[in-house]
Amino acid sequence: HVQLVESGGGSVQAGGSLRLSCAASGYTGSTYCLGWFRQAPGKEREGVATIDSDGSTNYADSVKGRFTISEDNAKGTLDLQMNALKPEDTAMYYCAAVRYLRGAYCYIRPGVVRNFDSWGQGTQVTVS
Numbered sequence: 001h002v003q004l005v006e007s008g009g010g011s012v013q014a015g016g017s018l019r020l021s022c023a024a025s026g027y028t029g030s031t032y033c034l035g036w037f038r039q040a041p042g043k044e045r046e047g048v049a050t051i052d053s054d055g056s057t058n059y060a061d062s063v064k065g066r067f068t069i070s071e072d073n074a075k076g077t078l079d080l081q082m083n084a085l086k087p088e089d090t091a092m093y094y095c096a097a098v099r100y101l102r103g104a105y106c107y108i109r110p111g112v113v114r115n116f117d118s119w120g121q122g123t124q125v126t127v128s
Contacts (some may be wrong), residue, residue: 048108
């Protein structure tokens with residue numbers, strides 16, 4: 001049973017930084033994909049960044065060069081370092097996981113949300 005609990009959200013001025021963390025358990029194995037997603041009011045949930053069991057990372061074009069996803073297997077956490085934040089980054093951010101998938105199934109592209117079957121409760125990020 002996969003459990004995901006996010007933390008680290010908050011309010012920040014444009015240009016600032018935040019680090020989100022997700023305490024993840026139950027997903028371990030040889031094949032999996034972890035990711036961060038976000039949903040702004042009135043918009044669909046979208047992929048932000050993913051990492052798979054091979055360590056391959058993938059980012060949405062809108063966050064490339066600003067956000068970094070990382071996994072700490074020893075601590076059982078998935079982090080998202082967000083720099084140079086913009087008002088358009090304001091959203092609820094969700095940690096997600098899926099077992100038995102990796103590689104192309106983790107790519108940030110239309111439909112990637114449907115590949116993930118375990119979700120955290122979300123943490124709010126507001127950039128003004």
